[in-house]
Amino acid sequence: MTIVLRGARPYGEAAVDIVLADGVIVDLAPVGTGQGQVVDADGLVALPGFVDLHTHLREPGREDAETVLTGSQAAALGGFTCVHAMANTSPVADTAGVVEQVWRLGQQAGLVDVRPVGAVTVDLAGERMAEIGAMARSAAEVRVFSDDGKCVDDAVLMRRALEYVKAFDGVVAQHSQEPRLTENAQMNEGELSGRLGLSGWPAVAEEAIIARDVLLAEHVGSRLHVCHVSTAGSVDVIRWAKSRGIPVTAEVTPHHLVLTEDLVESYNPLFKVNPPLRTAKDVEALREALADGTIDVIATDHAPHPHEDKDCEWAAAAMGMLGLETALGVALETMVIPGRLGWRDLAQRMSVAPARIGRVRTQGHELVPGAIANIAVVDPEATYLVDPMKLASKSRNSPYAGRSLPGRVVHTIYAGTPTVLDGALV
Numbered sequence: 001m002t003i004v005l006r007g008a009r010p011y012g013e014a015a016v017d018i019v020l021a022d023g024v025i026v027d028l029a030p031v032g033t034g035q036g037q038v039v040d041a042d043g044l045v046a047l048p049g050f051v052d053l054h055t056h057l058r059e060p061g062r063e064d065a066e067t068v069l070t071g072s073q074a075a076a077l078g079g080f081t082c083v084h085a086m087a088n089t090s091p092v093a094d095t096a097g098v099v100e101q102v103w104r105l106g107q108q109a110g111l112v113d114v115r116p117v118g119a120v121t122v123d124l125a126g127e128r129m130a131e132i133g134a135m136a137r138s139a140a141e142v143r144v145f146s147d148d149g150k151c152v153d154d155a156v157l158m159r160r161a162l163e164y165v166k167a168f169d170g171v172v173a174q175h176s177q178e179p180r181l182t183e184n185a186q187m188n189e190g191e192l193s194g195r196l197g198l199s200g201w202p203a204v205a206e207e208a209i210i211a212r213d214v215l216l217a218e219h220v221g222s223r224l225h226v227c228h229v230s231t232a233g234s235v236d237v238i239r240w241a242k243s244r245g246i247p248v249t250a251e252v253t254p255h256h257l258v259l260t261e262d263l264v265e266s267y268n269p270l271f272k273v274n275p276p277l278r279t280a281k282d283v284e285a286l287r288e289a290l291a292d293g294t295i296d297v298i299a300t301d302h303a304p305h306p307h308e309d310k311d312c313e314w315a316a317a318a319m320g321m322l323g324l325e326t327a328l329g330v331a332l333e334t335m336v337i338p339g340r341l342g343w344r345d346l347a348q349r350m351s352v353a354p355a356r357i358g359r360v361r362t363q364g365h366e367l368v369p370g371a372i373a374n375i376a377v378v379d380p381e382a383t384y385l386v387d388p389m390k391l392a393s394k395s396r397n398s399p400y401a402g403r404s405l406p407g408r409v410v411h412t413i414y415a416g417t418p419t420v421l422d423g424a425l426v
Contacts, residue, residue, distance in 0.1 A: 002026075002036030003418070005411070008046040008377060010367045012343035018046060020373040023416035027369055039421065041377050044410055045343060048351040049081025049374035051363045053144070053173070053251055054227060054299035055324065057083070057114070059105060060098070061090025066304040066394050068105035068114060073392040074302070074324040076111045076419040079376030079409040082355065082363045083112055083302075083324075087119040088149040094119035094130035096138040103140035111419045115360060118142040120161045120172060124150045129160060136168045143359040146173035148227055149274075151209060153179055158213060162222035169359060171223040171249075174213050176234070177275065181205035186315060188261045188276045196264065198314070201276045203231040210234050214241035214248050225357055226250040228301050230275040232285035239294045249357050251299035252286050254330035255321055255399055259283075263399075269310045269317030270399050273303070290349065291340040297354045300327045304395030322398040325391050328378065329405030337406060362415075373416040382408035392425070 005018040010028070017034030018041075019027040027034065052075065058066040068085070075083050085102050087093035093102060099116035106114020118135035122128045124147045135142040145165060152158045152174060161172050182205045187193050189200025210226055214237065217224035226238060229250050241248045255273065260280050263271040271277060289295040303320025310317055331350065335341040341349070355364025365371035386403050388396040412420035419426055 003416070004034035004036045004038050005041040005046060005375070005377060006034065006038050007031050007042035008044055010046045011347060012045045012380070015043070018367065018375070020413065020416050023373055025367060025369050025371050025373050039411060039418065041411065045378045045380050046367060047343065047347045047376045047378065048364055048367060049376050049412065049414065050079045050350045051082040051354040051358065051360060052080050052300050052302070052324065053084050053297060053354045053358055054148070055083040055085055055302045056088065056304065056320070057085040057102070058089060058304060060101060064306045068102060069109045070392060070394045071302070071324070072106065072109040072111040072114065073425055076412045076414065076425065077392050077409060078324040079328055079378065079412055080324060081112050081374035081412065081414045082115060082360055084115045084117050084144055084358055086148050087117050087146060088124060092119050092123050093117065094122050096131060096134040099135050099140040099142050100138050112414060113360065113362060115358060116140045116142055117173070118145045120145045120147045120152050121157060126150065126152060126154055126157065129157060129164070132161065132164050136170060143168070143170045144173055145170060146175065146227065148173065148175045151175050151177040151179060153209070155212060155216065159216050159220060162216055162220045162224065166220070166222045171225050171357060173225040173227050174209065175227050176206045176209035176213070178205040178208050187264045188278050190261070190279065192261055192264065198264070203233050203278070206231055206275055207233040207237055210237045214246050217248055218244065218246040222247065224248045228253050228256065228275055228299070229286065229295060230256050230278050230282060232282050235285045235289040235294055239289070242294065249296045250294070251297045252290055252295045253299060253301045254323055254327045256286055257283065257290070257334045258330050259399060267314045269312065269314055270321070270397055270401070272314060272317050272319050273321050274319040287334060287340060290335060297349050297357065298327065298331055299354065300324050304393050305397050306395060310397045320397065322391065322393055322395060326386060326398065326400050326405060328409060329407050332407040333405060373413055375413040376409055377411035379408045379410050384408055
């Protein structure tokens with residue numbers, strides 16, 4: 001079947017007909033000349049399908065919070081055509097068998113490319129290295145390894161993991177949190193945490209691990225990826241590391257680009273997340289770093305939780321927020337509309353760079369003839385009110401409930417096949 005995205009504007013530039021056939025882009029034709037099944041994209045912006053390096057799909061084990069299917073649906077509605085499913089499932093994705101299970105569930109869902117992330121250590125316990133080689137050789141071809149949710153705080157284990165992944169051009173994605181500095185931590189450490197009587201999560205607990213790990217990466221000549229950077233000090237460390245040519249990349253979440261610790265004054269567990277929401281100064285530093293390329297990508301850290309894990313007192317509540325369906329809106333609000341990023345820059349940070357870091361060959365291509373047809377089509381003029389009850393995720397823990405966000409994903413094309421048309425799942 002030949003599909004024509006009529007009147008689409010690649011990267012917000014001149015309108016064309018984007019002609020798709022056999023899973024690839026076959027032509028960028030003058031408007032009105034493309035032949036095939038027409039999908040109206042008049043005036044809409046076409047971008048390469050988004051790639052998320054940091055998604056919690058919860059399956060296997062916590063299907064009450066999310067499944068690979070429902071997470072894939074949320075991803076497609078958000079314009080994503082690829083997600084990396086983190087390893088903190090039950091059982092943990094620390095063997096070839098578990099990562100292949102997740103990969104096959106993604107194939108069955110068929111809405112996005114589900115790329116399992118393998119654990120660095122057995123059961124995320126930080127004691128013994130997991131079956132990294134077996135996961136890399138499995139059908140899932142794992143290239144990203146992370147104990148996310150926990151830090152690989154043992155320097156010897158971290159060094160060994162960095163050395164091991166070099167054999168197949170993998171990357172270790174670190175959750176940078178010194179556990180001894182964050183025991184029972186509830187929010188960002190500062191004046192506000194003292195006033196609210198909540199245990200503080202100091203910025204240095206993140207920054208110290210990043211500093212150690214970039215030096216380890218330099219020492220062994222291996223790739224390091226820093227998950228969910230949240231402090232201005234972390235930005236300084238990463239900027240220094242890149243100036244030395246250390247092979248480090250970094251991500252920032254949408255919520256760390258827009259939300260601040262002040263929201264914790266409500267004691268609403270929707271705003272409880274790890275790493276915690278930081279200060280306005282940190283938010284500004286993160287935006288600057290994303291704009292100048294110190295931070296490479298936007299990654300959602302989509303973390304669904306069932307109602308009972310969030311609708312409780314602050315101290316008992318789970319950490320995490322939904323992110324897949326609202327990531328674009330936050331990126332537009334914080335980076336594109338203020339002029340810090342253009343559409344091509346946004347595509348670089350939400351598609352091209354994450355695909356490169358994750359070594360996903362089928363994603364992150366330019367919108368040119370011959371490229372695989374993974375495309376997000378966006379209405380830049382639309383606004384919408386976030387209603388958690390209308391989200392595709394099985395969970396409802398969105399921090400943006402009742403908030404108006406700009407932009408709307410109208411169509412998502414995965415491998416040449418529409419998964420979302422007119423804003424609804426096909």
